Amino acid sequence: MLARSYKRLGKLDQAKGEFRAAIQCDGNYADAYYELGCMLESDKDYKSAVVSFEKYLELKPDSSQRKLVTDRIQFCKGQAQE
Numbered sequence: 745m746l747a748r749s750y751k752r753l754g755k756l757d758q759a760k761g762e763f764r765a766a767i768q769c770d771g772n773y774a775d776a777y778y779e780l781g782c783m784l785e786s787d788k789d790y791k792s793a794v795v796s797f798e799k800y801l802e803l804k805p806d807s808s809q810r811k812l813v814t815d816r817i818q819f820c821k822g823q824a825q826e
Contacts, residue, residue: 774803
């Protein structure tokens with residue numbers, strides 16, 4: 745919750761730090777991987793975003809967002825190759 749609050753307030757570095765801390769505490773917290781992936785994609789850190797998104801799908805294979813996340817992965821992979 746703290747990470748999402750920081751994100752809403754525009755404190756993006758703190759938000760990323762909190763999402764990473766949440767992942768360290770619970771490596772199965774899928775939503776933290778998704779949120780971190782979104783932020784990394786915004787930072788144009790496409791390779792890291794792909795890793796986060798893929799981990800999200802690994803942990804939540806039946807996600808209702810599967811198509812959206814898969815599309816984001818493909819976009820990030822394309823950007824990383826340029």
